[in-house]
Structures are given as C-alpha cells and as structure tokens.
Amino acid sequence: MDGDDDFGAELVASLDPDSWVWLPGVDYAAGWRAARRTADEVNSLLAACGVDRSQLRAIADTDAHGGALVRLEGALEGWMSLKELLCLAANARGELA
Known part of the structure; x- marks a missing residue:
C-alpha cells in the first residue's frame, strides 16, 4: 500500500486498458x-x-494514443522544493498575496 486511503480505486483505474495497451500503427516512439x-x-x-x-525528476512517457506526456515523480522533499520555487515565481509575478 502507498498510504492512499483510496488504494482500491487507484488500482482499478490503473487496470484501464486505454492507459497501457499499445495500439497497432501508433508511433509511440515519436511521442x-x-x-x-x-x-x-x-x-x-x-x-x-x-x-x-x-x-524530484521529470519522466518521459506517452499516453495510449502516442501523445507525449511528462510526469513528475519525487519524494516529499522534492515536492516541497518545487512548492517553494513556485511560490517564489508567483511572488515575482505579483500573483501571490
């Protein structure tokens, strides 16, 4: 278990064939x-x-139709660093009160 209270629903969602089945004729490599x-x-x-x-790192991936996806994956410390960076950027833009 990953500590998620909704583990069962997440598992069922991960079994969605549209999220992992490769379709013939789709250029997944280009995506x-x-x-x-x-x-x-x-x-x-x-x-x-x-x-x-x-x-924290970005990981290349594709969707079921070969579309480009970039996922962010990381430990709590990495997410906290990203939060700090985003707050700094929002402050610089005057978007954060």
Missing part, C-alpha cells in the same frame, strides 16, 4: 522522444534551481 526533450529541459531547470534529481 516519447518529444516528451523526453521536455523532460530533459525540466530536469535541467530543476537542477539549476538546486533540486536534486533523486528528490
């Missing part, structure tokens, strides 16, 4: 390559901001 470029850029930005890759 993954596009996602990889963006994930690499995000990881470079996170590193430049002092966020260790072991704490």
